[in-house]
Amino acid sequence: MQYVIGIEAKPLLLELDDFRIFLLTIAPPQLVHGNLYIYEEVKDAEEAAELLSDADLMEEKHQLARTDGTRGEEFYDYGFHAAGVFFFVS
Secondary structure, three states, X not given: OEEEEEEEEXXXXXXXXXXXXXXXXXXXXXXXXXXXXXXXXXXXXXXXXXXXXXXXXXXXXXXXXXXXXOEOOOEOOOEEEEOOEEEEEO
């Protein structure tokens, strides 16, 4: 199991292509799942959170666990599957 950081942006970000591209350039995530940007490096996650906060687009920060487990017995309501990997809020 590996811990990663999820930076959740407000849904409005999905409509702001220029800012989204800027964010992806300045603080490239390992994975994007909807409006959730997933980072392995703390410094990149902090940079993304700061950019989003400055633009009033920051929703929430999550500590996530990446696992090879399966939905159901391993985790319940607080998990999701993205890019072939399972994540749950830790």
